[in-house]
Amino acid sequence: MKQLFLIPVVAGSFFIAACGGSQTKEESTDTTEAAAEQSAPAVDIPGLDTVTVSNEIALEGNDLMKYDKTLFRVKAGQPVKLTFHNVGEMPKESMGHNVVVLQPGTDLPAFGGEAIKAPDTEYIPVTFASSIVAHTKLLGPGETDVIEFTLDSKGVYPFLCSFPGHYGVMQGKIVAE
Numbered sequence: 730m731k732q733l734f735l736i737p738v739v740a741g742s743f744f745i746a747a748c749g750g751s752q753t754k755e756e757s758t759d760t761t762e763a764a765a766e767q768s769a770p771a772v773d774i775p776g777l778d779t780v781t782v783s784n785e786i787a788l789e790g791n792d793l794m795k796y797d798k799t800l801f802r803v804k805a806g807q808p809v810k811l812t813f814h815n816v817g818e819m820p821k822e823s824m825g826h827n828v829v830v831l832q833p834g835t836d837l838p839a840f841g842g843e844a845i846k847a848p849d850t851e852y853i854p855v856t857f858a859s860s861i862v863a864h865t866k867l868l869g870p871g872e873t874d875v876i877e878f879t880l881d882s883k884g885v886y887p888f889l890c891s892f893p894g895h896y897g898v899m900q901g902k903i904v905a906e
């Protein structure tokens with residue numbers, strides 16, 4: 730007698746981290762300085778036209794290691810007020826978040842590498858001080874910080890979370906125009 734056993738293969742909960750693996754490296758050789766146009770900067774960022782220009786930025790970070798927004802437009806030469814809120818519940822020691830606004834063209838992997846070595850300054854690397862425009866405090870669950878800064882020149886300013894391991898997914902751009 731032949732018996733057939735059907736053994737269902739349960740794949741279980743199989744999570745693939747959405748780690749931005751599909752992001753394409755954009756050649757940043759076409760700098761705004763090179764494009765000698767006195768009108769709007771020649772910035773080609775997908776979705777930029779859907780973002781409203783505002784110098785009041787509200788941003789959240791969460792336990793999934795994500796910012797709720799990654800693209801902002803502001804007026805250059807005018808104060809920007811950035812409110813950052815950590816909406817997560819995990820402890821600061823394992824899921825702390827900050828916002829570090831960097832000068833255009835900053836080497837993000839190099840910055841991230843130095844940040845890991847700077848736990849005493851809440852992962853703000855002094856070796857990159859000249860690249861840092863402004864930064865919030867490192868926030869634990871439920872905490873909020875408000876900072877003000879001015880982006881004097883038109884350009885694309887990257888921002889990221891410098892907590893170890895976060896910058897790869899927690900990063901975005903502020904376009905000053």
Ligand SMILES: [Cu+2]
Nearest residue numbers: 826890892895
């Ligand atoms: Cu973070």
